Amino acid sequence: MRRRLLLVPVLLLCAAMSALAAEPLEITLAPDGANPASPQMGEHLQFGSVIRNTGGVSLHGIVAWISMVRMDPGQEQPMDLEDWSAHKAVTRATLAPDGAITVNWPMRLIQAGDFRVVISAVTRDSQRIVTSPFLDFHVRPKPVVESSRILPVAFGMPLLIGGLLAFRMRGRILRR
């Protein structure tokens, strides 16, 4: 009886240790060796990840995705990767113990600024999200077309010529 009572705290301790232990997923994130040293707007970058099952049992329903935030002081915000990348997530039905998924994350640099990317992942049975280390990079700006100049001209010129045309047509109708 006493032996059974001693087992209870041990079992409780094991359960607590289990709960506190990291999810059996490990994610790495590193820049591709071919990335430009000082990337500029319009250029392409690539990141590589390895998602590994570090546990002793198979993992099921794995979803991993890339996220990015802007870090410029005063302009911190999460980024919508719609225009940046067409490859934003990867899934795997089952990952065996010690199995790994290697993923490349290509990206087109749409804006200039300081950015931070991270890879996140969950499994069907996981209790918490697993993330890779952060990776920071800077995108240099380049001179592009300014909408403040284009818009007045793009609308103004046809309006001007159209106005001349309407004036001409009106004069012709009045003379009739």
Added chain:
Amino acid sequence: MNPILLIARKESRELLGSGRGLAWLLALSAVLSVLGLLFVSNTELSLLDNAQVVTMELGTITALGALLAVVLGSDAIAGERERATLIPLLLSPARRTDIVLGKMGNQLVGWLVMYLIGLPYLWAVGSSGQNLAQACAYLALFGTPLVLGFGFLAQGLSSRAAAVRSALVPSLLALILLGGPVMLGPSFRQSAIGSWLDRVNPFAAAINSFDSVVIDSQSLSAQLARLAIVLIWLAATAAFARSSATSMNV
């Protein structure tokens, strides 16, 4: 007043003062506007740097100017014939050569108007970039002989054709054949045929000069060979248009 100037002035008034002429200018301006809006709204185009955008704009203005020249040229004589206004003109003291030269003068006015319409668009896309002044100058230097050449070609065909469409179709074909390869990718232009075409094609000469001056900041001396090609094109088509006066289809 000299009949050549009289005819050129009358034609220009029709281009700028009639509903038909203004409608054409409105349509061409709308195309430039759509392109300008794409530069700011389309992801791919908005990432182009200023110099690339300016050269694209130069190419577009030139192509649209050539299109207007082809339309004006095709209508120059055949249109008058279809509208029964050619005979009264031929029965006046104006010589056939005067009529042809007057029409050629109108081509120059048409291109000038297109150039002036294009300038605000060039400023809008290129004012924050490099070589805008050179862009405007080279548009005049290369665009003028190229565009006028297409107009004179169409006009020469118009003199010999029975109907406007008989002149318009081959003129448009010529525009597509000369302008098309320039729009194709670098892999074609680097092939044997492509590079040969690039060397003799006046359209390619103009576009390549725009690229070299605006993007690579090259000087005029590096463009002389290309300038010679467009000037030869202008001379040949002008001679064709002028010779058409004697073989004008009455």
Added chain:
Amino acid sequence: MDVDVDGLTLTLGGRPVLDGVSLHAQPGEIYGLLGPNGAGKSTTLSVITGLRRAASGQVSVVGHDPAREALALHREIGVLPERSGFYDWMDAPAYLAWFAQLYGRRLTGPEITAELAQVGLDGRNRRAIGTYSQGMRQRLGLARALLHRPRLLILDEPTNGLDPRGRREVHNLLLERSRQDGVGILLCTHLLDDVERLCTRIGILHQGRTVFEGALSELATASNEGESYRLHLRTEPPAVPLPPGVELLAWQGEWARIKLDGTRPPEDVWRGLLAARWPIAEIHQEAGGLETLYLRMTQKEEGPA
């Protein structure tokens, strides 16, 4: 001669279009050029005006060879083609002013108004020519032909699209130009009424050849057919014999139907009857006349070989 054409031949597209055209118009006279469709009238006019060169033949128009002196010729003739277009976006005053400049004339506003008024157009009308009716366009074409005070007018169907009043106005204008200014007129028309009223000489073309040329009155003689007339008499005619060549066909109340044998011009017959105190109030030609004679003249040439 205003127009002197002999033995004109021309082939177009391998087909002989003119095969011996001759016409001779005196200075200041109104000459009618008739012929069925496809006879070669318009082609003849195009050679006369220098637009085309004949394969052979002699052509002289107001002293100029159209093939070699076209510009000089164009300064002295005014032409209204059958199908005459205008710059529809212009108004009539602007159009005339511009055309006058081609002839070296700078017209003032009142001059333009006068040029338009003579053909029945309003010089204050600033409507685009594209809105004009066919009759107005025809009048404008006539004004254009008269702009530079030509010595010779060449008119192809000048009364096309005009109402009867308009036709009469154009007739009066042409007669005035001919009589007062000595302008010669070469009139190409299908309307035999116009020919009868205006022309002193006519030429008839058929299948590219001149089949008749001469005074209008000669046409009746040449066709060897008389003409019938109805005379309205105010009172009973005197009891005197009819002149030679005149046959009384019937009496219908106050109307006498007579027939002329064509040996004398009708005008001479009327003068003779009036001198014999015939109380003639009206003279009407019965159906047939010039039209019948014209049809017979052109039909003759279509007879079996």
